[in-house]
Amino acid sequence: MTHPSLDAWLSYIESQHPTEIELGLERGAKVLAKLNIGRPKAKIITVAGTNGKGSTCTLLTQFLTARGHRVGTYTSPHFIAFNERIALNNVPCDDALICQAFETIEALRGDVSLTYFEFSTLAALWIFDQQQLDYWVLEVGLGGRLDSVNMVDTDVAVVTSIALDHTDWLGDSLEVIAQEKVGIARAGKLLVSGVVAPPESLADTAKKIGANLYQKGVDFHLSQDAQSWSCAVGETNYTSLPMPQLPLENAATVVAVLTYMGLAPEKAELVDLLTNCQMTGRFxxxxxxxxxxxxxxxxxxxxxxxxxxxxxxxxxxxxxxxxxxxxxxxxxxxxxxxxxxxxxxxxxxxxxxxxxxxxxxxxxxxxxxxxxxxxxxxxxxxxxxxxxxxxxxxxxxxxxxxxxxxxxxxxxxxx
CATH class of the missing domain: 3.90.190.20 (Mur ligase, C-terminal domain)
Incomplete structure (x- = not known):
C-alpha cells in the first residue's frame, strides 16, 4: 500500500490502532525483526527522563556532528512538521524518505497493529539503518522499559530526571517511575544518571540489570556561581564554563555521558556547544x-x-x-x-x-x-x-x- 503524501500517510497510521498509547514491545519487535535493521558504526544512545530528554538529545547531537560524526536523532513530539522527529545531522528528513520508510513498514507488518508512535519509531530506525550512520540518538517517548524506542538494545542509556508525570502509565511513586525509566539500560553497558536526589530504586534496578551506572552527585559533580559553572567527571575537571542556553543540569549530564563514552570534550568545544546550542520551546x-x-x-x-x-x-x-x-x-x-x-x-x-x-x-x-x-x-x-x-x-x-x-x-x- 502507498499514499500520495506524508500527510496522507500520517492520517493513515493514526487510524491503524484502537488507542493512541499502548505501551509494550511485542508488536513493534515483530515488525522490527522483519525489517532486518542493523546498528550504527559506533553507538546507540537512548535518553529517558521526565524532563530534559530533548535538550540532552540536542546537545549530544550537536557535539557529535561538530566532531564530524554522522548522527541520526529521533525525538518527539514535533512542533510544526512531523519531519522534525527524524533528523540526519540536525536536518529533518524530507517527506519522500519518510514516506519510503512507512511504505516499507506497511508492506512487512502483516496483521500487526501498530500505534502512531510505533510506526514513527520503526520509520526512524529504518531510515537510520539505510544511511549508514555513526551514532543514533534516540529519545524515549513515554517511560522507558515498555516504550517502543526500547525495542533496540542501547549502548549508552541516559536518565535525565525523575518526577511524577504520566502516573496513569508509569506508576504513582518516584520509586516505580525510576524502575520504568532505568529499564532502557542493558547489562554491561553504560548508564549515566543526571537525576538529582534519585530514589533508591534507580541504583537497585541498574544493579539488577547489570548496567555500569554513573550518577550525578556520586561519580560526577556540578557546581556553579553567578557567572559560570564547573563539572568534575572522575579525574576530568571542567572549570569556568559559560552558562548554557539549555538547562544546566542537562548540560552537566551530557558532559558526563561524553566523557564516560571516551569522547571527553575539549574546553573550547564545550564553550562553543554551550554558547550556541538552542532548541525550540526551551526558554x-x-x-x-x-x-x-x-x-x-x-x-x-x-x-x-x-x-x-x-x-x-x-x-x-x-x-x-x-x-x-x-x-x-x-x-x-x-x-x-x-x-x-x-x-x-x-x-x-x-x-x-x-x-x-x-x-x-x-x-x-x-x-x-x-x-x-x-x-x-x-x-x-x-x-x-x-x-x-x-x-x-x-x-x-x-x-x-x-x-x-x-x-x-x-x-x-x-x-
Whole structure:
C-alpha cells in the first residue's frame, strides 16, 4: 500500500490502532525483526527522563556532528512538521524518505497493529539503518522499559530526571517511575544518571540489570556561581564554563555521558556547544520587543526550572498559559503563581486540552482578578502582547508543546 503524501500517510497510521498509547514491545519487535535493521558504526544512545530528554538529545547531537560524526536523532513530539522527529545531522528528513520508510513498514507488518508512535519509531530506525550512520540518538517517548524506542538494545542509556508525570502509565511513586525509566539500560553497558536526589530504586534496578551506572552527585559533580559553572567527571575537571542556553543540569549530564563514552570534550568545544546550542520551546527567546520567551514546561519539575529562569529576568513578567487537562495543573500553578503579575489563560483546542478558566480557578485571588481566559492561544497572545508592550513586561508563553506550537502557527512577528 502507498499514499500520495506524508500527510496522507500520517492520517493513515493514526487510524491503524484502537488507542493512541499502548505501551509494550511485542508488536513493534515483530515488525522490527522483519525489517532486518542493523546498528550504527559506533553507538546507540537512548535518553529517558521526565524532563530534559530533548535538550540532552540536542546537545549530544550537536557535539557529535561538530566532531564530524554522522548522527541520526529521533525525538518527539514535533512542533510544526512531523519531519522534525527524524533528523540526519540536525536536518529533518524530507517527506519522500519518510514516506519510503512507512511504505516499507506497511508492506512487512502483516496483521500487526501498530500505534502512531510505533510506526514513527520503526520509520526512524529504518531510515537510520539505510544511511549508514555513526551514532543514533534516540529519545524515549513515554517511560522507558515498555516504550517502543526500547525495542533496540542501547549502548549508552541516559536518565535525565525523575518526577511524577504520566502516573496513569508509569506508576504513582518516584520509586516505580525510576524502575520504568532505568529499564532502557542493558547489562554491561553504560548508564549515566543526571537525576538529582534519585530514589533508591534507580541504583537497585541498574544493579539488577547489570548496567555500569554513573550518577550525578556520586561519580560526577556540578557546581556553579553567578557567572559560570564547573563539572568534575572522575579525574576530568571542567572549570569556568559559560552558562548554557539549555538547562544546566542537562548540560552537566551530557558532559558526563561524553566523557564516560571516551569522547571527553575539549574546553573550547564545550564553550562553543554551550554558547550556541538552542532548541525550540526551551526558554527560547523569540522577540525582544516585547521580550518574549517560549517554554514547553508542563509539569511541576519543569515549572520549578522555569521559575528559576524568570527570577533572573530584570523586568516583571506576564504569562500566556495553556495546558492539557491530564497534567498536574494545580502544582504547575502553585510553583509559578507568584512569578507573573497577570495570566492570559488559553483554551487548548485538542482532545486533551483544558480550558483557560480551569487554570484561572487555581490562581490566588489577587492574581486571578488580573487574569483572563481566552478561546485560543492566538487570542491570549494578542491581548498579552499589548499589555507587555504598554507595561514593559516580559511575555512568557508556556504550559504545553501544544501551546508553543499554537504560538508558532499564529506567526507572531519575531525578531
Amino acid at each position: 527560547q527567546q523569540v522577540s525582544s520587543e516585547p521580550l518574549t520567551f517560549l517554554d514547553v514546561a508542563h509539569n511541576p519539575e519543569a515549572a520549578q526550572q522555569l521559575a528559576t529562569k524568570l527570577a533572573e529576568l530584570d523586568k516583571p513578567a506576564i504569562a500566556v498559559c495553556g495546558m492539557l487537562k491530564d497534567k498536574d495543573i494545580a502544582s504547575v500553578v502553585e510553583h509559578l503563581s507568584g512569578a507573573f503579575s497577570a495570566w492570559f489563560c488559553a483554551d487548548l483546542n485538542v482532545p486533551r486540552g483544558s480550558k483557560g478558566t480551569d487554570i484561572i480557578n487555581l490562581l490566588p485571588a489577587n492574581v486571578a482578578t488580573k487574569s483572563q481566559a481566552y478561546g485560543s492561544v492566538a487570542l491570549a497572545c494578542e491581548a498579552a502582547y499589548q499589555v507587555a508592550q504598554k507595561e514593559n513586561c516580559a511575555l512568557i508563553v508556556f504550559g504545553s508543546f501544544v501551546t508553543v506550537t499554537d504560538y508558532l502557527l499564529s506567526q507572531r512577528p519575531q525578531d
